[in-house]
Amino acid sequence: xxxxxxxxxxxxxxxxxxRPGALDVAEGRIAWVGxxxxxxxxxxxxxxxRVGGLLMPGLVNAxxxxxxxxxxxxxxxxxxxxxxxxxxxxxxxRLTPEDVWWGMQLGCSELLRxxxxxxxxxxxxxxxxxxxxxxxxxxxxxxxxxxxLPGAGPQxxxxxxxxxxxxLHADLDxxxxxxxxxxxxxxxxxxxxxxxxxxxxxxxxxxxxxxxxVAETRAEGDAVRARxxxxxxxxxxxxxxxxxxxxAAHAVWVADDELDLFARQDVAVAHCPQSNAxxxxxxxxxxxxxxxxxxxxxxxxxxxSNDNLDLWEELKLAPLLARAVxxxxxxxxxVEALRLATNGGAAALGLDCxxxxxxxxADFVRVELEDAAFVPAQSGEDILTLLVWAAxxxxxxxxxxxxxHLVSGGVCRSVDEPRARREVATRAxxxxxx
Amino acid sequence: xxxxxxxxxxxxxxxxxxRPGALDVAEGRIAWVGxxxxxxxxxxxxxxxRVGGLLMPGLVNAxxxxxxxxxxxxxxxxxxxxxxxxxxxxxxxRLTPEDVWWGMQLGCSELLRxxxxxxxxxxxxxxxxxxxxxxxxxxxxxxxxxxxLPGAGPQxxxxxxxxxxxxLHADLDxxxxxxxxxxxxxxxxxxxxxxxxxxxxxxxxxxxxxxxxVAETRAEGDAVRARxxxxxxxxxxxxxxxxxxxxAAHAVWVADDELDLFARQDVAVAHCPQSNAxxxxxxxxxxxxxxxxxxxxxxxxxxxSNDNLDLWEELKLAPLLARAVxxxxxxxxxVEALRLATNGGAAALGLDCxxxxxxxxADFVRVELEDAAFVPAQSGEDILTLLVWAAxxxxxxxxxxxxxHLVSGGVCRSVDEPRARREVATRAxxxxxx
Numbered sequence: 001x002x003x004x005x006x007x008x009x010x011x012x013x014x015x016x017x018x019r020p021g022a023l024d025v026a027e028g029r030i031a032w033v034g035x036x037x038x039x040x041x042x043x044x045x046x047x048x049x050r051v052g053g054l055l056m057p058g059l060v061n062a063x064x065x066x067x068x069x070x071x072x073x074x075x076x077x078x079x080x081x082x083x084x085x086x087x088x089x090x091x092x093x094r095l096t097p098e099d100v101w102w103g104m105q106l107g108c109s110e111l112l113r114x115x116x117x118x119x120x121x122x123x124x125x126x127x128x129x130x131x132x133x134x135x136x137x138x139x140x141x142x143x144x145x146x147x148x149l150p151g152a153g154p155q156x157x158x159x160x161x162x163x164x165x166x167x168l169h170a171d172l173d174x175x176x177x178x179x180x181x182x183x184x185x186x187x188x189x190x191x192x193x194x195x196x197x198x199x200x201x202x203x204x205x206x207x208x209x210x211x212x213x214v215a216e217t218r219a220e221g222d223a224v225r226a227r228x229x230x231x232x233x234x235x236x237x238x239x240x241x242x243x244x245x246x247x248a249a250h251a252v253w254v255a256d257d258e259l260d261l262f263a264r265q266d267v268a269v270a271h272c273p274q275s276n277a278x279x280x281x282x283x284x285x286x287x288x289x290x291x292x293x294x295x296x297x298x299x300x301x302x303x304x305s306n307d308n309l310d311l312w313e314e315l316k317l318a319p320l321l322a323r324a325v326x327x328x329x330x331x332x333x334x335v336e337a338l339r340l341a342t343n344g345g346a347a348a349l350g351l352d353c354x355x356x357x358x359x360x361x362a363d364f365v366r367v368e369l370e371d372a373a374f375v376p377a378q379s380g381e382d383i384l385t386l387l388v389w390a391a392x393x394x395x396x397x398x399x400x401x402x403x404x405h406l407v408s409g410g411v412c413r414s415v416d417e418p419r420a421r422r423e424v425a426t427r428a429x430x431x432x433x434x
Numbered sequence: 435x436x437x438x439x440x441x442x443x444x445x446x447x448x449x450x451x452x453r454p455g456a457l458d459v460a461e462g463r464i465a466w467v468g469x470x471x472x473x474x475x476x477x478x479x480x481x482x483x484r485v486g487g488l489l490m491p492g493l494v495n496a497x498x499x500x501x502x503x504x505x506x507x508x509x510x511x512x513x514x515x516x517x518x519x520x521x522x523x524x525x526x527x528r529l530t531p532e533d534v535w536w537g538m539q540l541g542c543s544e545l546l547r548x549x550x551x552x553x554x555x556x557x558x559x560x561x562x563x564x565x566x567x568x569x570x571x572x573x574x575x576x577x578x579x580x581x582x583l584p585g586a587g588p589q590x591x592x593x594x595x596x597x598x599x600x601x602l603h604a605d606l607d608x609x610x611x612x613x614x615x616x617x618x619x620x621x622x623x624x625x626x627x628x629x630x631x632x633x634x635x636x637x638x639x640x641x642x643x644x645x646x647x648v649a650e651t652r653a654e655g656d657a658v659r660a661r662x663x664x665x666x667x668x669x670x671x672x673x674x675x676x677x678x679x680x681x682a683a684h685a686v687w688v689a690d691d692e693l694d695l696f697a698r699q700d701v702a703v704a705h706c707p708q709s710n711a712x713x714x715x716x717x718x719x720x721x722x723x724x725x726x727x728x729x730x731x732x733x734x735x736x737x738x739s740n741d742n743l744d745l746w747e748e749l750k751l752a753p754l755l756a757r758a759v760x761x762x763x764x765x766x767x768x769v770e771a772l773r774l775a776t777n778g779g780a781a782a783l784g785l786d787c788x789x790x791x792x793x794x795x796a797d798f799v800r801v802e803l804e805d806a807a808f809v810p811a812q813s814g815e816d817i818l819t820l821l822v823w824a825a826x827x828x829x830x831x832x833x834x835x836x837x838x839h840l841v842s843g844g845v846c847r848s849v850d851e852p853r854a855r856r857e858v859a860t861r862a863x864x865x866x867x868x
Contacts (some may be wrong), residue, residue, distance in 0.1 A: 071807065076767070077764050079764075106809065280758070280760050281761070316747075323711050325584070326714065327652065375862075386506065390741040
């Protein structure tokens with residue numbers, strides 16, 4: 001299939017923009033991309049679709065707990081520690097796999113409608129998360145949560161959850177070409193050192209991504225330092241975690257020497273600007289991370305601390321927060337913000353999406369350009385700038401994952417969203433009342 | 435006319451929420467509001483419209499330069515001083531009244547679609563701004579810009595612009611019940627002290643709102659201090675400006691004693707979180723302003739520093755920035771943010787909109803509730819919280835100003851937006867090329 005659009009923003013290394021542009025897709029991958037006038041005569045490509053608007057890579061959500069649609073908005077006004085222990089964990093201990101399946105279905109619909117084609121998920125009942133993601137057709141890096149969940153009984157020990165995660169890796173890694181399975185040790189404060197070491201060992205054996213919350217709040221760092229005599233990054237290093245492929249979520253309170261350690265160990269970071277702001281955690285030092293060459297993506301976090309799954313908001317908020325804190329308008333440009341939300345996230349997760357280039361998977365979205373947000377735009381660079389500063393997810397009309405057309409006319413066709421809304425509403429009522 | 439909705443969020447002093455609720459409108463004002471079951475039998479009210487969804491007051495934009503749609507996205511990456519002198523002023527000096535009329539038409543359509551029913555505007559060619567606002571049917575506080583515009587020739591001296599503003603006040607104040615006219619002395623650094631004093635005198639004579647940029651950047655304060663030996667607020671006080679009704683836009687770099695001065699003189703503040711972040715100006719101290727009882731509204735600023743006119747983004751960004759900077763999740767709650775964007779702005783501008791209460795003008799919007807953003811919402815308070823954290827302007831379907839139905843189905847009916855987009859695009863090209 002050939003797609004012809006008014007604008008194709010590749011987000012490749014040179015951020016090339018083709019006006020008009022064409023994108024050839026075959027067997028779920030991009031076969032060719034370039035100016036429409038240069039498109040090759042290709043036999044067997046099938047029909048040509050003139051889609052108008054702008055095509056760009058789908059956004060990559062580098063850190064999510066999307067089934068938390070079930071807990072949307074819970075505990076507003078609480079800092080992270082009290083939010084977890086008072087508003088979140090007691091309810092999560094009562095979740096069933098069916099709850100999580102429906103929560104994830106609603107989350108997938110929200111993600112896809114916002115133009116998010118890949119998401120890295122760390123949650124409970126991970127088999128249900130995987131099933132719901134596969135049913136929705138979204139690309140997913142599943143990192144089953146591993147920690148001792150207070151109140152969840154003997155099933156929810158880190159040992160048991162680590163075993164389950166390894167089994168999910170064996171069963172599901174690579175499924176449908178959409179699912180990768182890693183490990184999700186929750187954090188340095190919810191796992192003992194031997195738990196971290198055990199996760200590190202299994203991760204190395206499986207060559208699996210290790211997705212872990214790191215130094216989200218100042219209090220977390222202080223508590224780890226008081227207990228272990230070192231900061232969170234060093235504790236993870238001692239446990240052997242940093243020897244593997246690591247995705248550090250949040251990483252708000254990380255000092256220069258800790259960022260240097262991340263650079264040496266090629267640790268990737270999932271920046272969660274909105275969650276960190278809403279919970280009063282702080283602002284991560286993204287410019288310092290980029291300066292050190294770290295792979296940085298952007299994450300929504302869960303919809304209980306956001307309270308939606310709209311990564312477009314995050315991709316605008318990241319440079320706004322960075323500039324406000326630095327008091328410097330030259331920090332984190334619009335194109336750089338787009339990179340973080342596309343190929344930055346792909347690199348952080350180890351996925352071959354995030355830019356429109358031959359050989360990459362065909363995960364892309366269409367943005368409506370007939371809107372005041374793009375007036376006036378006089379160059380390809382103008383369009384990229386206005387994508388960040390003036391557009392929003394409301395302009396995403398169509399979404400493809402691996403070439404499959406999942407959203408059209410702004411509606412997710414792979415999820416029964418009205419039913420998912422009803423199910424989540426009903427199940428949330430039970431969680432609150434029980 | 436009686437409107438019956440699933441939810442009516444009054445944003446009155448007690449933030450009452452009625453489910454279902456009814457709103458009676460007669461002659462452009464609210465006649466009654468309350469629970470649908472309690473609605474009085476009223477003769478002569480005309481038909482009853484079941485609109486479903488949520489009705490709430492229209493948002494109030496406390497600081498805008500909406501015709502700058504013509505310059506959307508200009509000068510990204512520059513700090514305020516260079517942004518003004520390099521990217522903005524040279525182009526503004528070449529604007530015609532027709533340019534500004536079309537720029538304002540497009541701006542009004544954007545504002546109305548986002549649920550903004552009132553806007554405070556400070557710009558050039560203010561007669562054209564007024565005409566375009568009246569044609570669109572938006573409520574507008576027009577504060578004609580008064581300053582020496584570099585490069586704009588002998589017409590653009592502060593003396594001449596002050597005369598014109600006074601004439602506009604005589605001609606247009608109160609027009610159609612929608613337009614109020616004040617004065618817009620641009621800033622302490624673009625007017626000499628005698629200019630500020632002359633504006634203060636005319637404002638007192640007319641009892642007109644004085645809308646002025648105050649301490650937007652640290653550099654502005656430093657420059658004023660170096661030149662006049664005092665900070666911006668004191669300079670304005672010396673000139674007599676603070677004796678009148680004052681709206682201070684931005685007010686980012688304001689010390690405790692200067693906020694105390696504002697409180698004594700009942701100075702209102704227009705907080706512009708996105709513009710201040712994007713231009714690297716900083717983060718205004720909104721919690722400290724609220725603690726002192728200041729009237730605080732939220733503004734979009736112009737679409738060259740934002741780059742849209744979506745006040746929903748601002749009303750979410752205000753608490754995010756406040757919490758991120760304070761590292762405190764309890765700062766600036768969701769309901770407080772809604773207040774700032776509705777009755778806070780109305781109080782700052784001296785308008786009788788901003789809440790749904792008998793006698794207030796009938797400026798209100800309908801928000802679609804059949805969306806994942808409101809799942810799960812189990813109480814009226816949940817709905818208000820999710821309006822801020824999970825919803826966005828994409829859910830605004832209908833907008834009324836003074837009872838006139840201006841937006842339906844998400845489309846602004848009072849502006850020919852496709853034509854306005856073409857006009858702005860063409861005129862912007864001329865501005866860039868000339």
